[in-house]
Amino acid sequence: MVLDNITLINFRNYSKATLEFSDNINILIGDNAQGKTNILEAIYVLAITKSHRSLIDNNLIKENEDFCNLKGKVRVKNISRNLEFFLSNKEKKVSINNKQVKKLTDYISKFNIIIFTPDDLELIKGAPSLRRKFLNVEIGQIDNNYLNILNDYNKLLKTRNEYLKMNSSNINDKYLNILTDKMIEKSLYIYRKRFEFINLLNENIQNIYSDITNNGNLSITYLNNLNLDNYDEQKIKDIMIKKYKSNLKKEIVLGLTLFGPHKDDLIFKLDNRDIKLYGSQGQQRSCILSLKLAEINIFEKKTGEKPLVLLDDIFSELDDTKKNNIIKYINNDIQIVITTTDLNQIQKELLLESYIYKINNGNIERQ
Numbered sequence: 001m002v003l004d005n006i007t008l009i010n011f012r013n014y015s016k017a018t019l020e021f022s023d024n025i026n027i028l029i030g031d032n033a034q035g036k037t038n039i040l041e042a043i044y045v046l047a048i049t050k051s052h053r054s055l056i057d058n059n060l061i062k063e064n065e066d067f068c069n070l071k072g073k074v075r076v077k078n079i080s081r082n083l084e085f086f087l088s089n090k091e092k093k094v095s096i097n098n099k100q101v102k103k104l105t106d107y108i109s110k111f112n113i114i115i116f117t118p119d120d121l122e123l124i125k126g127a128p129s130l131r132r133k134f135l136n137v138e139i140g141q142i143d144n145n146y147l148n149i150l151n152d153y154n155k156l157l158k159t160r161n162e163y164l165k166m167n168s169s170n171i172n173d174k175y176l177n178i179l180t181d182k183m184i185e186k187s188l189y190i191y192r193k194r195f196e197f198i199n200l201l202n203e204n205i206q207n208i209y210s211d212i213t214n215n216g217n218l219s220i221t222y223l224n225n226l227n228l229d230n231y232d233e234q235k236i237k238d239i240m241i242k243k244y245k246s247n248l249k250k251e252i253v254l255g256l257t258l259f260g261p262h263k264d265d266l267i268f269k270l271d272n273r274d275i276k277l278y279g280s281q282g283q284q285r286s287c288i289l290s291l292k293l294a295e296i297n298i299f300e301k302k303t304g305e306k307p308l309v310l311l312d313d314i315f316s317e318l319d320d321t322k323k324n325n326i327i328k329y330i331n332n333d334i335q336i337v338i339t340t341t342d343l344n345q346i347q348k349e350l351l352l353e354s355y356i357y358k359i360n361n362g363n364i365e366r367q
Contacts, residue, residue, distance in 0.1 A: 012038040030359035036339040105147040112307035128265040153186040165255035195231040204294035
């Protein structure tokens with residue numbers, strides 16, 4: 001999977017810019033706040049239809065403009081696709097080969113991407129919702145049916161919560177049971193895909209972490225209300241039915257659904273200790289890097305194609321050993337885009353085979 005080029009129109013600090021990419025290594029160099037990360041963000045938005053760093057879509061539109069537009073040519077299994085993302089104050093739409101795709105979930109997964117930024121440490125330090133978002137975005141890229149099921153689940157969850165907020169004397173058990181049964185049905189698919197993805201991560205992440213750091217045993221624990229380590233459809237169904245029945249009175253009082261995949265979380269453990277509580281900043285950074293690198297193998301296994309990898313200023317805080325070990329994983333027949341403030345942070349051998357762009361206040365110049 002290769003991005004040949006991208007054009008940005010009225011995106012962040014760019015009025016109009018076009019970049020052509022190498023199939024392998026691409027480096028964006030420039031001082032901070034010049035627009036390097038905006039280019040990575042544009043690539044991410046073209047793939048995922050949302051920003052990785054802003055919850056408000058309109059922040060993507062250049063100041064004093066009323067729309068932004070991204071266009072890119074992607075090769076998947078040697079077949080070219082023209083992708084387009086358009087955003088205005090009134091609408092957001094995407095298209096493939098000039099044909100609009102009505103549902104965003106049908107567009108996502110056509111162009112797979114993995115991104116690492118300094119803010120990704122929040123996957124360890126931040127709220128459970130960030131870790132659920134990570135699962136949803138990554139699984140959704142390799143299975144867009146997962147996103148459709150998840151959307152259905154969230155709509156049911158909202159309806160059920162609104163219904164629970166009604167006075168308890170007005171609760172219709174039959175209607176509530178219908179909502180609950182439908183939620184359980186959707187939950188089974190979500191749990192199955194999450195168990196599968198986390199198991200695949202654990203198959204890969206330990207060896208990668210050991211190679212990068214030369215020590216430590218890294219693993220991921222999937223926290224769910226099921227108290228199960230692996231997917232078992234009948235057990236999950238039985239547990240969910242029992243929990244919904246036993247928690248009903250409490251849910252009615254609170255007006256909230258207390259159980260289900262919307263409550264899931266992850267724990268990253270180093271030598272069986274929660275890295276959030278006991279890990280150093282360096283260990284946490286290596287953990288997230290290992291997580292993202294582990295995804296490369298999973299994406300390739302599931303789609304038959306390696307994803308595009310975006311690395312936002314990852315080398316500035318790593319020692320030479322870790323840099324070299326990471327390069328071993330990323331410099332292997334895979335397209336990557338790296339941002340940096342200093343080319344001295346990158347091996348000379350890499351520089352010789354890279355496309356290098358100088359970014360200065362939104363101006364792009366090929367070196």
